[in-house]
Amino acid sequence: MSPFEAQHQAHSGAAEYLQMITPEGERILCPELDGHVADIDTEALAELYVDMVAIRRLDAEGTALQRQGELGLWAPLLGQEAAQIGAGRALATGDYVFPSYREHGIGYCRGVEPGDMLRMWRGAAPSGWDPNEFNMADQQIVIGAQTLHAAGYAMGLRLDGAPDAAITFFGDGATSQGDVNEAMVFATSFAAPLVFFCQNNQWAISVPVGVQAHAPLARRAAGFGMPALRVDGNDVLVVLAATRAALEHARNGQGPSFIEAVTYRMGAHTTADDPSRYRDELELETWRARDPIDRVATLLRSLGADLDSVTARAAAVADGLAAGMRAAIERMPDPGPDELFAHVYAEPHPLLELQQRRYGRYLDQFAAAHERGGRGMSTMTMARALNTGLRAALDHDPKVVLMGEDIGVLGGVFRITDGLQKDFGAHRVIDTPLAEAGIVGTAIGLAFRGYRPVVEIQFDGFVYPAFDQIVSQLAKMHNRTRGRVRMPVTIRIPFGGGIGSPEHHSESPEAYFAHTAGLRVVAPSNPQDACTLLRQAIASDDPVIFLEPKRRYHEKGEVDPxxxxxxxxxxxxxxxxxxVTLVAYGPLVKTALDAATAAAGEGISVEVIDLRSLSPVDYPLLAASVRKTGKLVITHEAGASGGLGADIAASLTERCFNYLEHAPVRVTGFDVPYPPSKLESHHLPDLDRILDGVDRVMGRDNSLSGEQE
Ligand SMILES: Cc1ncc(C[n+]2csc(CCOP(=O)(O)OP(=O)(O)O)c2C)c(N)n1
Structure with missing residues (x-):
């Protein structure tokens, strides 16, 4: 046996964890941790029971509100009640929490109001509560990012000599993220008083924990020189004890520690997910038998508690909580358009104030809302066209491999890769660990090896962890190696807004990539181009950022693959x-076409140009159009500053200065972080705002008529 095998065997026996209450409801001894819950008598245990019932109800109400259209999305915690109540009840008021997005139970323990918990999920604001009121940061959607914030906060606690600790929550998938690993480096290097609390709920959307690690996650800690506890995450008592022990360790100046709470996500990943696509009923049954709440009820009964009165109290608390959530939603006003511009900067910002004033004037013109144009019907959706393009590429070239999060059994969160793993095998359609830098970095390695990787980034906002690999490596490799190494890597990114999603799911990052030498950037607007451009991108020997307008995924058109x-x-x-020349790309081409139809009704002939390639831009075609019309409007969802519109306006002014009859006009998103969904209709250029821009270049009355700025 090789030394590696021996070592591996020593480390990979049955994955044990500490437990105090068995699934059958028996209290067993746990010498390592019993001392930390010596104060938990029957009454205190009953309180933990009430808490767990309450948050199970909170969660069910969240799901119900989403189903009834009151919330855009909800991330259920069903099955993870013990992990959250055990950890949440171990915290002192002065401790600070850095959660992910599923920790409603922790929020409940911190006293966050039900309405505040729902605000972000409703799309009424980018976040829910005042972090400093509850010593709990808002929900974090970028996987793992909060762990570095927690490490920094804990470093500050240490610098200040404060008596408190910090705790950060994250999932099993998150342990593959660079941020989480870097957080562990920083926390140990600076002996930060921080608890890394991993809720290993077995799944990262459709990807099982085995893809993230081949050993218990708690063992990751040893590599960083940090102690770890692996506990039954469905046992509220042992979680409470472990978290208390870890907090004590931190407060004693002994630095960070790691808890792996082994639990199970009984529900869907979010209300947008259908887990029956990737896991079977049998597994669910196994975990149902380990329910965190039932076992405490059994134990309470055997301890002689009056279970009827405990359950009645739990039901009353749960009912009150659910009623409070519903009432909060009923009372919650939709944000007004001014909210779009609020709090982007702490100090006054003249450009944004100008945009806000102008948008106010623009809105003032309207007495009634305008109807949007209808949809064309045809043969294939853009989603299906992309799937068809990928299938053809896999068919034609054995070196084509697809890589990404959830792209296998699930077929991707947008189902673009639906059925491809089944037909081409898991070696060609690869479900990766949850690590974007890792995905792109290894795609680069595969390209070195002669493969043609096609990467799926789940949402636009999650490409940033891979930014360094894309900009510093992928884009430069061909140049660096003087053309000796080619990088035929396609990075597919669903981009843009309009689908009512929370933060990080509606970004328009194209300018970053168009600014990067060495990358080609493409954005189709219709099913035929989606299929054709994707095949061209995959066939290209240059790296291509392939931006898919996600809100057009389900629109149909004729496609010849x-x-x-x-x-x-x-x-x-x-x-x-x-x-007028009207330049658009991706999601706004359809809007631009609708605007052209509307303009024709007023006798204005608009030429709509679909850019398709954002880098390089087809300037000969654009310049020919501008020389003909003498007027240029450019529209995109991204903010104006430093955007593609600025570059196109400058380049066409250089080329066509003598032909222009009016300064080029940009109709874009505002220079604000992408807003919560209740505000996105104000942010996104629509038919009317584009027509307003057309009126400006035509010298017709428009929302800025008479404006001096
Ligand atoms: C950096 C980043 N990449 C991808 C995503 C999309 N995404 C949202 S949740 C999720 C799975 C997270 O799994 P895990 O860390 O185990 O937490 P769980 O959802 O199970 O609580 C993914 C891939 C994201 N939010 N952030």
Missing amino acids: EAPGDPWGSAAVARPGTD
Whole structure:
């Protein structure tokens, strides 16, 4: 046996964990931790029971509110009640919590109001509560990011000589993220008083924990020189004891520690997820038998507690909580458009104030809302066209491999890779660990090896962990190696807004990539281009950022999967016209076409150009159009500052200065972080705002008429 095998065997026996209450409700001794819960008598145990029932109800109410259309999304905690109540009740008021997005139970323990817990999920605000009121940061959606914030906060506690500790919650998938690993480095290096609390609920959406690690996650801690406890996360008592022990360790100046609470996500990942696609009923049954609440009820009964009165109290607390949530939602006003511009900066910002004033004037013009144009019906959705393009690429070239989070059995969160793993195998359609830098970095390695990787980034906002690999490595490799190494890597990113999602799911990051030498950037607007451009991107020997307008995924159009397409990098005239050139790409091409139809009704002929290739831009085609019309409007969802519109306006002014009859006009998103969904209709350029821009270049009355700024 090799030394590696011996070592591996020594480390990979039955994955043990500490337990105090068995699934059958028996209290067993746990010498390592019993001392930490010596004060928990029957009455205190009954309180923990009440808490768990309460948050189970809170969770059910969240799901119900989402189903009834009151919330955009909800992340259920069903099954994780013991992990959250055990940890939450171990905390002192002065301790600070850095949660992920599923810790409603921790919020409950911290006293966060039900309405505050729901605000972000409703899309009424980017976050829920005042972190400093509850010593709990708001929900974090970028996997693992909060752990570094927690490490920094804990370093501050140590610098201040404060008596408190910090705790951060994250999932099993998060342990693959660079941020989490870097947080452990910082926390140990600086002996930060921090508890890393991993709720290993067995799944990261559709990816089982075995893809993240081949050993218990708690063992990760040893590599950082940090002690760890692995506990039954469905046993509220042992979780309470372990968290108390870890907090004490931190407060005693002994630095960070790691808790792995082994639990199970009984419900869906979020209300948008269907777990029956990737896990079986048998597994669910096994975990149902380990329910965190039932076992405490059994134990309470055997301890002689009056279970009827305990359950009655629990039901009353749960009912009150659910009623409070519903009442809070009923009272919660939708935010007004001014909220869009609020709090972007702490200090006054003239550009944003100008945008706010102008938008106010624009809105003032409208007495009634306008209807949007209808949808065309045809043969294939963009989602299906992309799937068809991927299938064809896999078919034609054995070196094509797909990589990404949840792209296998689940078919991706948007189902773009639906059925491909089944047909081409798990070695070609690869469910990766939850680590974007890792995905792109290894795609680079595969390209070195002669593969043609196609990476799926789950949402636009999650490409940033991979930014360094894309900008510093992928984009530069060909140049660095003087052309000796090619990087035929395609990075597919669903981008843009309009789908009512929380933060990080609606970004328009194209300018970062278009600014990066060495990358090609493409954004289709219709099913045919989605299929053709994707095949061209995969066939290209250069790295391509392939931006998919997610809000158009379900719109249909005619598709010929084998159409050769136009030369790589060319724009298209989507609708010819003679008065105004209107440049759009991705999701806004359809809006621009609708605007052109509306303008035609007023006798204005708008030529709509679908950019398709954002880098390089097809300037010959654009310049020919501007020379014809003399007027240019550019629209995109991304903010104006430093955006593609600025570059296109400058480049076309250089080329066509003598032909322009009016300064180019940009109709864009505002220079604000992408807003919560209740505000996105104000942020996103729509038909009317585009027409307002058309009126400006036409010298017609418009929302800025008479404006001096
Ligand atoms: C950096 C980043 N990449 C991808 C996502 C999309 N995403 C949201 S939740 C999730 C799975 C998280 O699994 P885990 O860390 O185990 O936590 P759990 O949801 O199970 O609580 C993924 C991939 C994200 N939010 N952030």
